[in-house]
Amino acid sequence: MIVSVRxxxxxxxxxxxxxxxxxxxxxxxxxxxxxxxxxxxCLLSADTRSTMEACRMFGADVxxxxxxxxxxxxxxxxxxxxxxxxxxxVDIGNSGTTLRFMTAFSGLMDEEITLTxxxxxQKRPNTPLxxxxxxxxxxxxxxxxxxxxxxVVKGPVRPGTVSIDGGMSSQFxxxxxxxxxxxxxxxxxxxxxxxxxxxxxxxxxxxxxxxGIRIIESKNKVFGKKDAGFSYKIPGNQxxxxxxxxxxxxxSSVSYALAAGALIxxxxxxxxxxxxxxxxxxxxxxxxxxxxxxISWDQENGVVRVSNKDGRRLKGITVDVGETPxxxxxxxxxGAFSDxxxxxxxxxxxxxxxxxxxxxMAEELQKMGVSISExxxxxxxxxxxxxxxxxxxxxxxxxxxxxVMSLFVAGMMVGGVSIDTADCVRISYPEFFDDMKRxxxxxxxxxxxTPL
Numbered sequence: 001m002i003v004s005v006r007x008x009x010x011x012x013x014x015x016x017x018x019x020x021x022x023x024x025x026x027x028x029x030x031x032x033x034x035x036x037x038x039x040x041x042c043l044l045s046a047d048t049r050s051t052m053e054a055c056r057m058f059g060a061d062v063x064x065x066x067x068x069x070x071x072x073x074x075x076x077x078x079x080x081x082x083x084x085x086x087x088x089x090v091d092i093g094n095s096g097t098t099l100r101f102m103t104a105f106s107g108l109m110d111e112e113i114t115l116t117x118x119x120x121x122q123k124r125p126n127t128p129l130x131x132x133x134x135x136x137x138x139x140x141x142x143x144x145x146x147x148x149x150x151x152v153v154k155g156p157v158r159p160g161t162v163s164i165d166g167g168m169s170s171q172f173x174x175x176x177x178x179x180x181x182x183x184x185x186x187x188x189x190x191x192x193x194x195x196x197x198x199x200x201x202x203x204x205x206x207x208x209x210x211x212g213i214r215i216i217e218s219k220n221k222v223f224g225k226k227d228a229g230f231s232y233k234i235p236g237n238q239x240x241x242x243x244x245x246x247x248x249x250x251x252s253s254v255s256y257a258l259a260a261g262a263l264i265x266x267x268x269x270x271x272x273x274x275x276x277x278x279x280x281x282x283x284x285x286x287x288x289x290x291x292x293x294x295i296s297w298d299q300e301n302g303v304v305r306v307s308n309k310d311g312r313r314l315k316g317i318t319v320d321v322g323e324t325p326x327x328x329x330x331x332x333x334x335g336a337f338s339d340x341x342x343x344x345x346x347x348x349x350x351x352x353x354x355x356x357x358x359x360x361m362a363e364e365l366q367k368m369g370v371s372i373s374e375x376x377x378x379x380x381x382x383x384x385x386x387x388x389x390x391x392x393x394x395x396x397x398x399x400x401x402x403x404v405m406s407l408f409v410a411g412m413m414v415g416g417v418s419i420d421t422a423d424c425v426r427i428s429y430p431e432f433f434d435d436m437k438r439x440x441x442x443x444x445x446x447x448x449x450t451p452l
Contacts, residue, residue, distance in 0.1 A: 002446035003404075003422040003433070005411025009266040010439040014257060016249025016274040016302075017435075018043035020428045021200055023247050024051050024097045025207040028178060030076035031060035033211060033240035039074040040246040041273075046427045050095040054102050059084035081182045081239065089114040089150070094354065094427060096124055097171055099149060103129055104175035106153040107138040108182060114143075116150040120354055120399065123148055129172040132164045133157060159185035159236050166195035166229060168349060173232075174204040181213050181238035190220065191229040196349045198230075199280025199323050206278050211242040249273040249302070251281035253429045255330040256405045257439065258284055258306050260412055262293035263337050265311035269439055275302040280323045287331070290317050291338060316342035316383050325350045328379075329406035332361040335381030336370040336390065337413055348377035354400040354427075364407055367393040368414070392416020401427040408432075412441055 023043040028051060030037040042048065044064065052062045052074070061077040083105075090106075092098040092115060099117060103126065106113040116122070127147035133140040136157035143150040159180070164172055173191060180187040195201065205215055216233040254271045261269035276282070276299050285304065288295045291314040295306040316338045321328055328350050335342025350357045362374045371385035392414055397404040399421040411417030422445075425432040436443065 001423040002418055002420045003408065004444050004446055005408055005415065005417045005419070006442040007415030008412040008440060008442040009264055010257070010260050010412065010441055011268045012439040013270045013272060014435045014438055015272050017253045017429050017431060018247040019250040019277075019279065020045065020047060020252070021097075021203050021279070022207065023048045024101070025174070025178070025204055026242065026245055026247060027051050027055060027062065027074065027076065028101050029207050029211045029240055030242045031055035031058070031062065031078045032081055032178070032182070033078035033242050034080040035078070035241055037076045037078070037242045038244040039076065040071065040244070042072075042074045042247050043250065043428070044072065045430050046093060047095040047097065050093040050098040051101070054090050054092055054098050057086040057090055058105070078240065083109065085109065085111050086113060089116050092117045092121065094118050094120050096121065099151075100126065100129060100169070100171040100175040101178065103140070103151055103153055104133065104179045107133045107136065107140065107155040107157040108179060110154070110156050112152060112154040114150055114152050121149050125168065125352060126151060128165045128168055129175060132162055132172070132176065135162050136160065157183065159183040159187045161188040161190070163190040163192050165193060166191035167193050168196070168352060170195065170197035170200045173201050177201070177204050177215060177232060177234065178208060180234040181208070181215070181236065183236045185236040187234040187236065189232045189234060191231065193229055194322065195230055196322055197280070197325055199278055202278040207242070210245065211240045213238050213240060248275055248277045248279070251279045251284055252326040254304070255281065255284045255327055256409050256432070257435065258288060258295070258304065259330050259334055260409045261306035262288050262291070262295060262308060262314060263334065263409070264413060265308055268307040268309065269305070271304045273302050274304050275299065281327055283324050284327060284330070287317070287319060291315055291334065314338040316340040316381065318343040318345060320346045321350070322346040325353070326402060328357055329361050329402045330409070332365060332372065332379055332381060333406045333410045335379075335383055336365055336368075336372065336386055336410065338383040340384055342381040342383065344379040346377055347379070355398045355403065357400065357403065360398045360400065360403050361406070364395045364403070365410070367395060368410060368417070390414055395419045397421035397424065399424050401425045401429065405429065405432055408436065411443070418446065
């Protein structure tokens with residue numbers, strides 16, 4: 001689908017979509033448990049449905065049902081740590097989280113399990129997780145020998161002391177943290193080097209704790225090293241028991257509306273159901289404050305308000321995204337329309353997402369006339385040099401939901417922007433276009449040239 005975006009002044013109220021990260025973890029944890037669990041305010045997207053289907057393949061009952069007031073909830077009856085053997089390869093679609101969670105979990109079983117996915121997922125690396133599973137006693141390998149899916153895992157893994165590189169993806173660590181409590185003995189998981197995207201690990205620990213699981217985090221102490229990483233002590237023979245749970249709003253997804261409200265002269269947007277949580281992407285609010293945006297967060301009532309009534313331009317700043325990689329596309333757009341220079345640093349792991357997001361944002365914003373360049377681990381954007389030169393263009397969405405949604409905001413600024421592969425927003429934010437229409441964004445689908 002190609003979306004054509006015209007210059008727009010957004011105003012109005014939207015409800016924050018449910019968190020993808022929390023939904024993945026809650027569905028998986030509930031499936032590991034012994035009791036029925038009702039999950040409310042779930043994100044029902046392509047990625048989270050991949051986790052739901054994978055859990056079904058291992059023996060959980062996962063049902064989408066309607067309540068009396070027409071709310072869709074997810075009811076889960078877990079397999080109490082005793083999964084069934086899938087009778088076919090586990091196809092996880094485009095969901096990296098699902099692949100990593102199910103790869104680690106497959107190591108608990110003594111039969112061979114194959115995990116695969118779409119063309120994009122077959123380009124995303126998993127070598128650190130496979131190597132760690134091997135150290136724990138599993139036979140774990142990539143069918144094509146490149147560390148990417150299809151993957152084959154045959155356990156069982158053994159408890160003990162093991163290490164893993166923390167620099168590529170926190171999903172590897174989260175996957176092990178959720179599976180190791182089911183082993184017959186204590187596991188100590190040590191993280192080598194910097195743990196990138198640690199807030200996602202914090203979300204994992206939060207959900208595990210709510211399910212009655214005990215995991216002890218500690219900082220490694222290595223002489224001569226300022227930051228020697230983390231260790232996790234994971235007692236074995238634990239049982240998951242997640243009670244009914246409500247998924248919080250997603251800061252990654254609301255970053256697009258917040259950026260539009262801060263950038264576009266005359267804009268005024270309120271986002272509801274956005275409460276404090278372990279999500280690192282809540283840093284978006286502080287980043288906008290530092291850039292000079294008129295933004296406030298009523299944490300008690302879960303409402304963020306952002307506006308640009310006086311038509312002010314933000315100022316570029318330097319942002320370390322080691323813990324907030326999903327914000328990179330949004331930050332690149334913010335930098336393009338701000339004064340001064342925006343530097344995005346510590347972002348090398350962003351090249352390993354659905355696509356190389358540093359390269360993608362640089363190439364697409366350059367098409368619009370933005371002064372932007374890549375570094376090894378980041379982006380440098382000169383909003384001052386770009387001022388007056390930015391115009392509409394035909395842009396490639398890279399079949400990446402975060403690329404499409406961030407470029408949509410750029411389109412609202414200048415108009416005349418078309419973005420292909422736009423239907424990929426279903427991966428994390430199926431209601432994105434509905435919400436943008438709700439705040440008066442002006443756009444059409446080129447498929448039939450009628451409003452979305």
